[in-house]
Amino acid sequence: MLNKNKGGERMDLEIIELRKRKFTIEQIAAKLGITVGQVKYRIYKKNLDTKSTKESLQVSRSNSIPLPPNYYGENEIVLIVQGPTSLYVYWEITWPLSHMVGDFFNVSFESLPRILRIYDVTDIWFNGRNAHWSHDIPINHQADNWFISDLAPDRTYTIELGVGWQNRFLPLLRSKPKSTPRNQPVPDGIAMHSGSSQQSLERIKPQWFENFSTYTLY
């Protein structure tokens, strides 16, 4: 019994020491051969974080206002509707993706012209070839967002970011489609899709085009 306590005390001291050296809880757990939960328990219940460790951690946390990261390391392109005739698009191309492109085509990625290609995909299941209309916008290499104007209202658009390669367009990222709003009255007699009569508070399945999506839909 006595020994066990002593062991516990030594462990606590070690935890304090490691905390002072800014080890993470996980690192401490690995070092002491106990679970993360056990480390947390000891720190929290036994109040092991002394004033000095608290302060040092506090300093590291609150020295300056935290900022969102500049890069997320995820390849993505997203459209936002700005108005009936304009969209905003932002994107991120990660280093691995640009490297993959360069590696596959045996060129430097930076040397390839970068292009936004916007497609009108209203009411179609877009397969890459069947858009009603498309338009290319050359962009500079530093850009990571763009405003696109002079579009048509009440249309659905999707956008690709790609590179030019041997006079071809090679898409790298494609956005989810977004719809611009109508900006004038509907002609008389044009009906819309049938409505839902669901009255329950259950989650209702979407029936019309929505500009937001459930995250899990890929």
Next chain:
Amino acid sequence: MALPQEEVGYLAIVLHAHLPYVRHEEKDCLEERWLYEALTETYIPLLQTFEKLVEDKVDFRITFSLSPTLLSMLEDRFLLERYRHHLDQLIELSKKEIARTRRDAANNRLAIMYFKTFLGIKEYMEQHDYLVVPRFKQLSEKGLLELMTTAATHGFMPAMETAESIYAQWEIGLATFERYLGFRPKGVWVPECGYTPGLDRILKQLGVDYFFCDSHSLEHASPKPKNGVFSPIKTGYGVYAFARDQESSSQVWSSFTGYPGDYDYREYYRDIGFDLPLSYILPYIHAKGIRVNTGLKYYRITGKSDQKELYQPKWADQKAAIHAGNFMYNRENQIRHQSSTLGIKPLVVAPYDAELFGHWWYEGPQFLNYLCRKICFDQKTFLMITPSEYIALYPEQEVAQPPLSTWGRNGYCEVWVGPNNAWIYRHLHKAEKKMVELVSRITQPNEWEEKALVIALKQLLLAQSSDWPFMMDNQTMTEYAVRRVNEHLGLFNQIYEGLLGHNLDLDWLQQLELRWPIFDGIRSSVYLPEEMHRVAIASSRECTDQPVHRRILMLAWEYPPKIVGGLARAVYDLSRELVNQGEEVHVFTSYVEHSPRYENMEGVHVHRISSFHEGGQENFMDWVFELNLSMVAHLEYCHRQGLAFDVVHAHDWLVSAAAREMKNRFGLPLMATIHATEFGRNQGIFTDLQKQIHGEEWKLTYEAETVIACSQYMAGEMIRLFDLPSEKVVVIPNGVDEKQLKIKNSSTFSRDRYAFPEEKIIFFVGRLVREKGAGLLIEAANDILNCCPEAKFVVAGKGPMKKDLEKLALDMGVAHKFLFTGFIDDEERNYLFSQSYLAVFPSIYEPFGIVALEAMAAGTPVIVSDTGGMDEIVQHQVTGLKVYAGMVSSLRDQLIYALNNKDRLQELATEAKSIIDKRYSWRDLAISTRSVYDSLNLEKTVFRT
């Protein structure tokens, strides 16, 4: 006696009270004053006005929205204590002002007015223990105010990326309202009137009856509503949408033509906080000497110039009464006109920011006071009404769908999504998705994890306030808005990292919890994905309940039902057998039309991945690259969902880029099976395309820890071509599954289709390309037919050389003895095996020769050439006959021998069948493959749930 006249229409005045959450622990935060100013100038004066109306028995209706952030601050003792101090300061200042202006009667009267007003507010607050929310509640219980709320932090819906985020904003907003008011509101104010299609669906789920939108939301709805904005519509999901009436709005809103710009009203921009000497005013402005509005203003608007005259409260009060009368008169006319035009009792909806009344337009509460009294007593044309009352009277409304719209500049999103603020959405969207990810991954959070999740959620909500992009657009207080967005998102990301890295600082969490005492009692589960339909993930989790060896990721560009060459079949058979032996196998392959994007095929998880161009690109290499990109993206997706793999097993160069990426970026051990090489297929590398493919093959074998070859021949070829160390190459032949060779229904075929009864079928099956040697068969045909006229050649398969071969047969004069069937399916192939005298495979290049193995397993005698893998499979005069590759005479001799020695041929076939069972069963081959997996470095590198 006149009969009581019935009303012909309705007016709904809607006031939306909202402030962003500006609670700051540190003292002297400028933005906190917004709350104090709004309390002193708007909320309390409005309450006093309403309560006086009640006292005077004026029957009025006002719809009042209290935002969740405002409610939280109005119930925050810490802030209210500071407000008490603020009020004391105001009273002290007004006292000093009375002293300062004692020689100036006109100014002095104003100072006394302020003193009395502030004292009155102080008394009011003391009397009600500084809690105004119960005052609102009392008015709502009397049925005079209809209270409602808005999204949790007034998030701008059209720029949100996920349904989960929109849902959480509303659910938390409604729950916050319920917490302070004791009931759920029937309606909501949509922040900035920012409606986006589908919002009605979420509101419906949350039991909301109605919301407000801008005029053009209804004017442009589909189908076109008959009554315009003068009655609500029902959206497709059955939520009522009430639209703002432009005419009544602009009379109050417009700074040029609207009432608040009248010269007799108080001038907002002349405040003693700016006008008086710093030494005098210092104690009442910001501690650092930053001048701010104090609320004491002595001038009236006077005119457009800077020359301002003294404020005359009596004149202003008279103007408020006149303007109220004018507003009422205009509504009467408008309602009468619309009533006769539309043939209904029109409803005019007049929504305003509550802070307009009192704060910006000092006489606003007085205007409302007069307006309510006049409407009640001086006219009979219309009644004031609340949306709920209106819906109860007229539940049947037209069904239509409004388009995206806001009440901002030009009616859409440019205020909130513009050059000055659009940058925030990249971060907001990421945080939305990360929040969904967190709650999906941490399905059963412990106490601390839940705490962290909730704090992260609060940070996200706070970052989403539409106020921040509004301020950035406006270029007012931009710095503060930027700081708030950055701070909340920064903290969110720190907590996110901490949660996933099991690296949470508990003290720090507790500090954060104390710092943002808002939305108490919310649960992180509010952010659960809208549809938990992640089939692949769910079913693979089921698998993990059973003892699973490993999770293997196969990359194969073709997989059944897409079968182009032998690769699809080999990966299919191997994968199924691995599953039989307790491994979990996922196959990433290319999407093929009419097949599910994910399915569990005989225990194998098949992910069919579509790339940018479904069904292929014009340029094959571009398509291959797209496929590789998509495979990597799909792996990223799986990782985000918590599905991690232990080993990547890549098949052939088409998936080389993805395989390398997975190894290098995700740290997955990589093994590669090379089914054939570009060099072998072409007997050399000649074109740029071949060079590129050869390069991809080399890169794949270079990066792989182990390379599997299907034959000794191929192993040798790869070691030679790619300079591989021989210990890196392992030979595991392909296997054959005899079950796949059984004929299910022979009655669908008839031998007559292929040959006369007396003819002996010599069967060739394979792609019609040069290396498969069908041409040699045609060249040998004449000699063979001379000796054995009963021979009949059936050539099955498609390929680029089909036409050439048909022509060759014609030229050689043997076309009548050749049948080109084109592509045949497995059933037909099996049938032909059973009907054939022998099968012949005179390949020039054959890495393995699965088809020979299949023929042998089917019991059909075989003749093969002594090349590649076939050479290893067949032993001459033991399990079949062999010819010299590419030599017509050799082929001719063996075929003639075979046609004349039927019994011997049968002996060979029997022996072949028994060898197959011993050496080429998938059971044994999967065991060999697994031992290669065992030898790989299987250290887990990725978070796994």
